[in-house]
Amino acid sequence: MNVIKYISTVRQPRVKLEFLGVKWYSKYVPGEPAAPSVKEVYGPINKRMKKELSEIQSTLSVDRFIDLDRSIGNYFVDADGNIFLDTYMQIASMPLGYNHPALLNVYKDQSKLVAPPEMGYVNTQMCGSCSNEQAFKHVFIWYAKKRNGGRDFTKQELESSMHNKPPGCPHLSILSFWGAFHGRTTSSLSVTRSKPIHRLGFPLFGDWPAAKFPLYKYPLEENVRENKQIDSKSLEEVEDLIQSNEKKGWPVAGIILEPIQSEGGDNHASSEFMKNLQKICKKNSIALIMDEVQTGCGATGKMWCHEWFELPSPPEMMTYSKKMLAGGYYHTQEMLPDKGYRVFNTWMGDPARLFVLEVVLQTIKEQKLLENVQKVGNMTLKGLKDIVKEFPNVLHSPRGRGTLIAVSCKDDPTRTKILTSMKKKGIIGGSCGPVSIRLRPSLIFEEKHANIFLDKFRQAVGEL
Ligand SMILES: Cc1ncc(COP(=O)(O)O)c(C=O)c1O
Structure with missing residues (x-):
């Protein structure tokens, strides 16, 4: 298997959005789905691709393959077409989520390629x-x-x-x-x-x-x-x-x-x-x-x-x-x-x-994303604190600044169960430290996304 084939398998032809059976909209990124949708957490394409990739590199840290064409805004679409609300964003690395229009246009402006960068200190x-x-x-x-x-x-x-x-x-x-x-x-x-x-x-x-x-x-x-x-x-x-x-x-x-x-x-x-x-x-x-x-x-x-x-x-x-x-x-x-x-x-x-x-940086300024992060962060943390009050034997220590939020679980196996259950419900979350679950969404994470997260998280904890 060569890398070209691997990439072309990831980039399947764009399917009609109705195929995924959801309505698509967003405040910041047109084309976002309204909710996660998971058919099979580890579908057949993911399984096959992982097997193929393991022939040329270690796949011990590969969970799934992203469909870069179809992932959008706050939503990660995997190679099998499963749609996840991504509250982890490649370990806190995607400021504007997936395929933000501002980023898609950036390389079109060739004049920028010769501009001297302003360095300062x-x-x-x-x-x-x-x-x-x-x-x-x-x-x-x-x-x-x-x-x-x-x-x-x-x-x-x-x-x-x-x-x-x-x-x-x-x-x-x-x-x-x-x-x-x-x-x-x-x-x-x-x-x-x-x-x-x-x-x-x-x-x-x-x-x-x-x-x-x-x-x-x-x-x-x-x-x-x-x-x-x-x-x-x-x-x-x-x-x-x-x-x-x-x-x-x-x-x-x-x-x-x-x-x-x-x-x-x-x-x-x-x-x-x-x-x-x-x-x-x-x-x-x-x-x-x-x-x-x-x-x-x-x-x-x-x-x-x-x-x-x-x-x-x-x-x-x-x-x-x-x-x-x-x-x-x-x-x-x-x-x-x-x-x-x-x-x-x-x-x-x-x-x-x-x-x-x-x-x-321009988009953060123009779309007032720092304000968005503070507002959505406060409401998410408040929602999380309510869930902790409801399940004091399972969760403790909700904490955060902005949307950089975490909560501790009573032990590591409980955390694993919650994260696995969340994935089945279409939410990608992350872990940190010995027992904590952390959120690292993009800056375009809105209240409606936070509500989906809180709802599924509460269900996952409630079903333990
Ligand atoms: C606080 C902190 N510093 C440094 C690094 C290393 O960054 P990189 O993976 O880009 O080398 C990380 C990565 O997770 C990090 O979280």
Whole structure:
């Protein structure tokens, strides 16, 4: 089997919409169906394609095949014609859902292909992992300059660097948090602390420290004192690790964290925690790196989730990818390297994707999608809280900002049952952490979609 055949099987001829037996409409994307519709969760075409694909690559992480022609707006249509309301959106990566008209038009405007991109203090990269990886290099360059006053490299540094040895390749570290996910390249994997399976078998930076992320008790309003103590403990540990790593000879140059720890279980930290963490960074001349790969680009109802924290000054670095469609990072002026080619790669990301991103950003503005996310997010979370009240023995800790919402189940098998049942009812959902279900819909997720989700989710829980 070759790849061409594989793609052509995915892209079947467009069938008449009535074939699917549903009415099609949407506020943002014409042609959306009104409801999910599943005939057979794993239909014959999916099964056949999976078998064929397994002849050329591992299919252990393939659930189903998408029909890219027929998937539209909030709806994922699989190769067998099953229609799912997609509340997970390729793990939080589709800002305007499937086949948004604005995106379909973007490559038609050839003039954009020669326009110089506006960079400012932005560094474009390919993916989330490489954005974090390169951001660390900025941090190390900045850190060294602070310590040695920006002098030139010594002969010993130049020579030892070719042997991966200090002082040319110094022992510096990045502190991260248990439960974090920051990617799969070597440095970004060294700070990824969510699951052993991501790390097993790879040589990583053993002396890079990790602190406990604050894991709150819910409901927040009933556990204020306890949660404050949880914040303090985590911050104390951060300070201790900074001291002990300095003594060990692996000083901490940067601290990386997600504004909402996503893969680790949708763990939210308070604004107070974030402000105090930033204070610790400033006090110790350490750079703060916000990883907004999953939380950014409007998912929380603000363009960047960390804006909610109202930090007195910006973090030194903020990385992005997923809904931004390519990777990269913003940074403050002081993080600019003073020599060329210190942080570089051939394509510097994927320039063509900047045109698509431009359209996404315009559409977010024109269609007031951040307002939509806040409104729909609030109503979804409220609906979810009502369901949790109804089933307190099965669910707990509903939480969220915007439509970046999660709820915990009593245990992992229960979560699996709920997600499987939801799929049978036509809803794609996601999991995170040991027992949580998370929503990562696109920015065009409307109240009516939220109502379908809530209705099916409630049914799935009720049928346990
Ligand atoms: C918070 C966070 N950072 C980094 C990454 C890595 O991004 P990529 O898969 O684009 O390398 C992810 C991916 O899930 C992520 O959620």
